[in-house]
Amino acid sequence: MITFTLNGQEQRFEGDPEMPLLWYLRDVQGLTGTKYGCGEALCGACTVHADGAPIRSCQTTLGDLAGRTVTTIEGLSPDGMHPVQVAWRELNVAQCGYCQAGQIMSAAALLKDTPHPSDEAIDDAMSGNICRCATYPRIRAAIKKAAGQVHRKTASTGGAK
Amino acid sequence: MGATITNLSRRAVLMGLGAGTFVLAGGLGPGARAEDSPKKYGGDAMPGGVKDDPRLFVAVAADGTVTILCHRAEMGQGVRTSWAMVIADEMDADWSKVRVDQALGDEARYGNQNTDGSRSMRHHFQALRRIGAAARQMLAQAAATQWGVPVAEVTADHHSLVHAASGRRLGYGEVAAAAAALPVPARETLVFKDPAKFRYIGRADIGLVDGFDITTGRATYGIDVRRENMLYAVVARPPVHGGKLVHYEVDEALKVPGVVKVVVLNTAPLPSGFLPKGGLAVVAENTWAALKGREKLKLTWENGPNAGYDSVAYRAELEAAARAPGQVARNQGDVDTALKSAAKRITAEYYIPHLAQAPMEPPAAVAQVTGDKCEIWGSTQAPQTTRETVAKVLSIPAENVTVHQTLVGGGFGRKSKPDYIAEAALLSRAMDGRPVKLTFTRTDDLHHGFLHTVSVERLEGGLDAKGKPVAWLHRTVAPAINATFAPGVKHEGASELGMGAVNTPWIVPNLRVENPEAESHTRIGWFRSVSNIPHAFAVQSFVAELAAAAGRDPKDFLLDLIGPARQINPADMADGWNYNEDPVVYAYDTGRLRGVVERAAKESGWGKPLPKGQGRGIAAHRSFASYAAAVVHVAVDAQGKLTIPRVDIAFDCGPVINPDRVRAQLEGAVIQGVSLATLGEISFKAGQVQQDNFDSYPVTRIEAAPKDIRVHLMPAAQYDAPLGGVGEPGVPPIAPALLNAIHAATGKRIRSLPIRDQLQA
Numbered sequence: 001m002i003t004f005t006l007n008g009q010e011q012r013f014e015g016d017p018e019m020p021l022l023w024y025l026r027d028v029q030g031l032t033g034t035k036y037g038c039g040e041a042l043c044g045a046c047t048v049h050a051d052g053a054p055i056r057s058c059q060t061t062l063g064d065l066a067g068r069t070v071t072t073i074e075g076l077s078p079d080g081m082h083p084v085q086v087a088w089r090e091l092n093v094a095q096c097g098y099c100q101a102g103q104i105m106s107a108a109a110l111l112k113d114t115p116h117p118s119d120e121a122i123d124d125a126m127s128g129n130i131c132r133c134a135t136y137p138r139i140r141a142a143i144k145k146a147a148g149q150v151h152r153k154t155a156s157t158g159g160a161k
Numbered sequence: 162m163g164a165t166i167t168n169l170s171r172r173a174v175l176m177g178l179g180a181g182t183f184v185l186a187g188g189l190g191p192g193a194r195a196e197d198s199p200k201k202y203g204g205d206a207m208p209g210g211v212k213d214d215p216r217l218f219v220a221v222a223a224d225g226t227v228t229i230l231c232h233r234a235e236m237g238q239g240v241r242t243s244w245a246m247v248i249a250d251e252m253d254a255d256w257s258k259v260r261v262d263q264a265l266g267d268e269a270r271y272g273n274q275n276t277d278g279s280r281s282m283r284h285h286f287q288a289l290r291r292i293g294a295a296a297r298q299m300l301a302q303a304a305a306t307q308w309g310v311p312v313a314e315v316t317a318d319h320h321s322l323v324h325a326a327s328g329r330r331l332g333y334g335e336v337a338a339a340a341a342a343l344p345v346p347a348r349e350t351l352v353f354k355d356p357a358k359f360r361y362i363g364r365a366d367i368g369l370v371d372g373f374d375i376t377t378g379r380a381t382y383g384i385d386v387r388r389e390n391m392l393y394a395v396v397a398r399p400p401v402h403g404g405k406l407v408h409y410e411v412d413e414a415l416k417v418p419g420v421v422k423v424v425v426l427n428t429a430p431l432p433s434g435f436l437p438k439g440g441l442a443v444v445a446e447n448t449w450a451a452l453k454g455r456e457k458l459k460l461t462w463e464n465g466p467n468a469g470y471d472s473v474a475y476r477a478e479l480e481a482a483a484r485a486p487g488q489v490a491r492n493q494g495d496v497d498t499a500l501k502s503a504a505k506r507i508t509a510e511y512y513i514p515h516l517a518q519a520p521m522e523p524p525a526a527v528a529q530v531t532g533d534k535c536e537i538w539g540s541t542q543a544p545q546t547t548r549e550t551v552a553k554v555l556s557i558p559a560e561n562v563t564v565h566q567t568l569v570g571g572g573f574g575r576k577s578k579p580d581y582i583a584e585a586a587l588l589s590r591a592m593d594g595r596p597v598k599l600t601f602t603r604t605d606d607l608h609h610g611f612l613h614t615v616s617v618e619r620l621e622g623g624l625d626a627k628g629k630p631v632a633w634l635h636r637t638v639a640p641a642i643n644a645t646f647a648p649g650v651k652h653e654g655a656s657e658l659g660m661g662a663v664n665t666p667w668i669v670p671n672l673r674v675e676n677p678e679a680e681s682h683t684r685i686g687w688f689r690s691v692s693n694i695p696h697a698f699a700v701q702s703f704v705a706e707l708a709a710a711a712g713r714d715p716k717d718f719l720l721d722l723i724g725p726a727r728q729i730n731p732a733d734m735a736d737g738w739n740y741n742e743d744p745v746v747y748a749y750d751t752g753r754l755r756g757v758v759e760r761a762a763k764e765s766g767w768g769k770p771l772p773k774g775q776g777r778g779i780a781a782h783r784s785f786a787s788y789a790a791a792v793v794h795v796a797v798d799a800q801g802k803l804t805i806p807r808v809d810i811a812f813d814c815g816p817v818i819n820p821d822r823v824r825a826q827l828e829g830a831v832i833q834g835v836s837l838a839t840l841g842e843i844s845f846k847a848g849q850v851q852q853d854n855f856d857s858y859p860v861t862r863i864e865a866a867p868k869d870i871r872v873h874l875m876p877a878a879q880y881d882a883p884l885g886g887v888g889e890p891g892v893p894p895i896a897p898a899l900l901n902a903i904h905a906a907t908g909k910r911i912r913s914l915p916i917r918d919q920l921q922a
């Protein structure tokens with residue numbers, strides 16, 4: 001049995017430890033905010049936090065997660081008011097929106113560790129997240145808008161599911 | 162706002178203003194055009210036409226909540242927001258009380274719902290104004306009746322009706338029930354708002370109606386739909402288009418925990434249109450089990466007639482075809498004689514490979530078959546085509562197919578084709594009616610797409626002794642979209658040729674466009690901007706090549722080629738299609754094309770010196786009844802590394818409804834143009850696609866996107882002017898402007914896309 005914490009709640013999983021977290025979230029838990037985009041850690045749509053760091057849930061098995069703490073887009077903020085989410089809305093970043101949960105999770109992790117990132121730091125942190133609508137200019141602008149507002153406790157632990 | 166797409170709530174909400182009016186479906190609303198014109202254009206020419214009955218689209222609840230039904234697919238263009246802005250503005254609704262709900266797929270009821278061709282606002286803006294105005298007038302009439310005063314004395318004021326003389330005031334919700342019972346005012350009695358008083362139309366600070374849901378993970382796309390007792394499926398499809406499954410062993414797959422069943426899907430004969438490719442489906446308790454099960458299948462395919470499709474050999478075929486005369490699509494003057502007598506003669510061949518739309522949400526849908534009925538929850542641009550295709554594969558009437566249109570996680574044309582939804586429907590039936598979610602993996606998406614065509618464009622030009630162009634010969638060779646749907650198609654259709662091949666407004670006395678044959682060996686489909694991409698790439702690159710040969714500034718040369726401002730009937734350029742728009746109302750306006758060229762040049766600092774290794778390129782193109790010009794500024798370092806510090810794009814789409822979304826579409830179009838020019842290629846070997854995922858089919862990521870994109874919107878004279886499209890016209894000028902900039906920076910002319918490492922050679 002694998003136990004880990006998901007959005008503040010303890011999980012006990014007795015199935016195939018090779019199952020990627022992505023499919024556990026989406027198909028077993030119904031947490032569909034985390035998206036499938038490539039299945040090979042190439043696009044970042046499935047980004048969640050494990051112990052506060054961004055990971056690709058499509059390439060992270062449940063076996064890898066024993067004892068760890070996972071936060072998904074649903075758990076990033078109880079009321080959707082994480083500074084990154086707010087900045088995203090203020091700048092109307094999204095187009096189709098599909099990749100945006102992954103983008104937001106990557107951006108939130110970046111700003112937690114680097115409150116005022118340079119353009120190069122933004123490129124480094126966000127390069128793994130593809131947006132086919134190409135909302136990149138606004139992603140960059142929204143990260144700068146949210147800069148300095150993300151604190152460790154809001155970014156990594158999340159609230160109630 | 163927190164609007165969600167949940168058709169589940171649709172009926173309950175519509176019981177406001179819509180109470181008792183459900184029987185209207187299919188009836189001719191007051192917006193229906195009289196049958197007095199021989200040819201219909203625009204939205205009126207689309208299947209289902211345009212509907213403007215407010216009872217179909219607006220519901221006002223007793224608490225004043227206004228629910229607006231959007232029947233267009235939301236796939237990133239922001240249409241659910243813009244759609245509601247127009248209706249809410251004309252009805253003078255308070256935006257904070259507006260909700261947006263999504264219509265079911267039903268063209269008999271709602272009018273045409275096919276969301277492609279950059280036409281949501283182009284076809285519907287005036288109808289949306291009529292819907293809003295009619296709703297406002299019905300509310301006003303209800304208030305007038307209640308007060309016993311003439312309706313002329315009642316004015317709407319931000320969600321209230323006011324009788325100024327008596328100082329009385331009623332909220333929209335208070336008169337909603339009475340208003341719902343009133344007849345819809347006739348079109349000629351509608352009074353529209355003075356555009357100077359628009360509250361929402363034209364405003365740039367309206368938040369997306371789906372913004373909260375998107376940023377919190379609550380937004381529901383087709384791939385996210387969950388139904389009770391649902392199963393999950395993936396399909397192993399023939400690796401070659403037109404191939405068939407001939408032998409299979411499934412024992413190992415069935416041993417995978419969670420795998421429930423393996424289902425054979427029939428392969429439709431070629432040309433297969435929207436129908437699925439067939440193959441073997443693995444149905445399981447979750448996606449992971451289905452994927453593992455699929456890996457364990459042992460399959461033998463018969464590859465069929467396209468087994469030899471090879472992109473290297475095919476390119477040579479296209480080039481050979483382009484070097485010989487072909488079917489004439491447009492002809493003026495005597496090109497052959499003019500070329501022979503030209504002082505300078507230039508020839509160039511341009512190649513652009515297949516492209517995959519690769520929306521971030523791969524094709525996915527949920528279907529549930531119950532008896533002779535089927536319910537679909539799908540990410541689709543074309544709900545009516547979905548109904549018809551599902552009906553066909555299930556052999557049931559289209560009316561028995563209910564399509565719940567979810568948010569579309571990127572479309573770009575891929576989700577105009579419902580093959581994946583038909584697969585879900587077939588699998589639900591095979592599973593005795595249990596709901597089945599069908600998911601394409603990314604590899605499935607790239608291997609089983611409806612690809613952008615592949616083309617060779619050969620241009621030949623002649624200049625006189627003074628550098629003036631005297632001859633223009635363009636041969637365009639590309640497999641056609643129609644070949645996906647009809648046998649024996651070897652020429653581009655009118656719509657493809659009308660996307661920038663024949664309809665060049667050049668001041669050149671001798672001009673011919675030819676379309677030699679090309680056979681299709683895969684499924685060709687629409688890709689954002691469609692044939693405008695190869696045509697504009699070649700034509701606008703060649704304009705710069707001619708300018709260089711003439712020793713002229715490319716921008717000045719382009720303006721001279723466009724010539725003076727004038728209105729050209731597209732038919733006079735052998736374009737009888739014109740995006741199905743009226744050739745007079747939507748004439749080719751060279752003044753507007755000049756306008757965007759001049760604006761982009763001015764804003765970009767065209768002509769100002771740049772450091773060594775840097776350069777600017779310009780390109781302009783009309784498509785989807787809009788005009789776009791881009792100046793791309795590049796820097797190429799000594800190692801051949803390309804960066805794009807800045808892009809200026811000037812855009813004229815007529816009246817702008819939602820400036821923020823127009824800008825967003827253009828920002829995206831610029832980067833998607835950069836992506837296809839620098840990286841995009843789908844290639845075939847032995848009939849099979851060679852790219853499997855975003856490693857072998859790379860797309861532009863944040864670090865390679867232009868850092869500074871400046872969108873310059875041309876002001877429209879008035880809101881009654883015809884609207885152009887927005888979603889697609891920004892893409893076509895980007896690749897040629899980029900290549901022209903690279904030439905300016907390095908002297909190197911790239912004619913074969915993608916650029917990839919050509920600058921490092």
